[in-house]
Amino acid sequence: MSKIEDIVDSLENKISKVLHKLEVLRQTNAKLSEELAVQQQKNIQQQEEISSWVEKYEALKMANSLLGSGEDNRETKLKINTLIRDIDHCIAQLSE
Numbered sequence: 001m002s003k004i005e006d007i008v009d010s011l012e013n014k015i016s017k018v019l020h021k022l023e024v025l026r027q028t029n030a031k032l033s034e035e036l037a038v039q040q041q042k043n044i045q046q047q048e049e050i051s052s053w054v055e056k057y058e059a060l061k062m063a064n065s066l067l068g069s070g071e072d073n074r075e076t077k078l079k080i081n082t083l084i085r086d087i088d089h090c091i092a093q094l095s096e
Contacts, residue, residue: 065076
């Protein structure tokens with residue numbers, strides 16, 4: 001009988017250890033999930049900030065080219081021509 005009791009005690013101890021490890025892993029998983037959510041939110045904010053800076057850069061580049069900077073004159077002229085065509089198209093639609 002003693003052997004059976006020892007085996008049962010041993011099994012109970014092992015089950016207890018496994019359950020404890022399971023709980024620790026669940027807590028770790030929950031903590032990592034929270035950290036992941038925080039990092040994903042930071043990533044979204046950084047992507048939005050990058051987009052904002054890209055827009056500002058493009059606006060600054062356009063302003064510099066309008067001020068006479070020779071680097072982007074061709075690009076600026078193309079954009080102005082596109083805007084003029086769009087305006088002409090709108091005027092034509094309003095005239096109809």
